Amino acid sequence: MSDELNERSRRILEAIVEDYIGTAEPIGSRAVTRRHHLGLSPATVRNVMADLEEMGYIVSPHTSAGRIPTEKGYRFYVDTLLQVGQLDPRQKSRIEEYYRIDGLRVEERLREAGKVLSTISSYAGVVMTPRFNCTVFRHIEFLKLSQGRLLVIFVSRSGLVQNKVIETDLSLTQSELEHISNYLNQTLSGLSIQEIKAKIVREMAEEKAIYDKLLSRALELSQEAMSDELGGQVYIEGASNILEQPEFKDLERMKRLFRAFEQKSLLVELLDKSQLARGVQIFIGSDSEYREIEGCSLITANYSSSRGTIGTLGVIGPSRMNYSQVIPVVDYTARLVSQILETELE
């Protein structure tokens, strides 16, 4: 596929993409020759551009304008043209500086990471909180609300607190609930939620062998409590920064994006997808068939504990995004978050 572009075409495509990223204006043949000395005349560049257009890497918005990259163009640029450098040490310390706050809860920490991403990149920062399933058990607590309704509070090893309400037929007193909590806290401590689920299933199977009624109730409750997907909340920080981008002069487009931000399910899906991969992921526009974020790109990286990936963070902005600058920032921020969660809280 990438064979269809020779060296010259590539350099010209690269020039177009980078100039367009810089200026947000369509790039003409003359501009290419002016800003990059390729030893070619505008006429030659025009010929190449005509080819690139035919192959779908660029388009011209109208007859007498220059060209702008298509999604395919960006994709190619990101995949084979772009070389991501090291993170500028100044940026590095800028990130660290923003991020040196003590005494924060995990949620705040993550939010803060989103803000930093947004400030540094001047796009919107996105952070997904750890999926319950990906965390390590630390503590559980049951509190009775009204008849049949229990409040369950989980704490993960990293100090993330989550709670949910469950309905149950078991009529238990608060002191029985405390016993159950104690029992679970002793036996499950340090296991991953995955392991716990497996364990519960195993022990439920042997239930008939269980004399202890309390134990059997504990199992039942904890199964109920862990049944569905908790966590995976998405924070979007600095969304207003994105408004500075000239593409959002278009009101309609802006509305669409903000609706997508509000709805979140779309982002959850994308971020979940990216959680499966390692390293920095880049979604370009409707790579993802999502019309709502047409013309936007999402750069993500996972943050992790010593037991593996737990969550995802990144930046969302127009496809005309400064990839070479943003990629290392996202990458570094993810590492920093991992490190902080690990060292501070353990």
Place this chain on the structure above:
Amino acid sequence: MSDELNERSRRILEAIVEDYIGTAEPIGSRAVTRRHHLGLSPATVRNVMADLEEMGYIVSPHTSAGRIPTEKGYRFYVDTLLQVGQLDPRQKSRIEEYYRIDGLRVEERLREAGKVLSTISSYAGVVMTPRFNCTVFRHIEFLKLSQGRLLVIFVSRSGLVQNKVIETDLSLTQSELEHISNYLNQTLSGLSIQEIKAKIVREMAEEKAIYDKLLSRALELSQEAMSDELGGQVYIEGASNILEQPEFKDLERMKRLFRAFEQKSLLVELLDKSQLARGVQIFIGSDSEYREIEGCSLITANYSSSRGTIGTLGVIGPSRMNYSQVIPVVDYTARLVSQILETELE
């Protein structure tokens, strides 16, 4: 002050405000006579309008346009002209319908209320979670994170879970922490946080008389844990709905508003202020000297438990807001939330 307007002027001002609320277009003298049969000619209305303008209730954006209300105009309208009707039963059941979801956590409940407010009003919904200080104690839990850092989890009577990280010099084992938690849970249950704070101060004063070292530590910890303002988080739901309003064609203005939404401190301030009052509160534009929400109004009401106000919710939109419709909606939603928090969770 309101003496300076005679009956006729009032009716004309009312007509202008209401028509402008409906159309978002400057209202001319002819339009007033056409839509409201006051038995006056446009010329007479013009004279009155000139007076109203001089007194600062209305302005004309340019020579040959009609008039639009100023903040003073809205203020007067809301304070003395507006009569708020009962909530339309259809709207009522529409709200209830949106709001019938079981098994939600308190946070989700409140968020949901914001969404409902936004959907019904088509402005943005705003909800402030209960201030920690306004809640009733239900449960506390201490977990050790790293040396010197403790995670504290509070649960209020209504089931709201909050947590914070505190730093302490006391080196306590997890089992000592459990003892402390148990002790506090027994002695403090059912007291308001205010009462607890007072109690702690009292007992600290008698500290010398305390033999039990654990008890003294418990006091110290709980004082630390309750020291600062928790809660008071602001959720803004359906912000994108507000984009439909014609006033936000103005990009600059929209940016300002969204920045204000993101920053939140401003809203917290406003909502805190409104929490002191009873019933529906209306802030108009820079009533509040806040330039960021110039041209916007905020309608709020408190929700409460049997022990009094605990939080605030409302709607934010352009000052050109349909007050007579939105006010009863906000009022009813606040009541509904109070009721649900009370009956479901107790």
Place this chain on the structure above:
DNA sequence: GTTAGCACTCGGAAGTGATGAGTGCTAAGG
């Protein structure tokens, strides 16, 4: 294969004039 030259296209800015909504003022009428 590369380039200069040229005719052509088209969006954007600037200018023009007509339209109409709306005003303020004045003078006549109840």
Place this chain on the structure above:
DNA sequence: CCTTAGCACTCATCACTTCCGAGTGCTAAC
């Protein structure tokens, strides 16, 4: 004295034109 008809005036908006320049594609020469 308040009310109103009439009138001159203002000004945003819209449709229309013109002009300009950036940029293109094509062709023919190097």
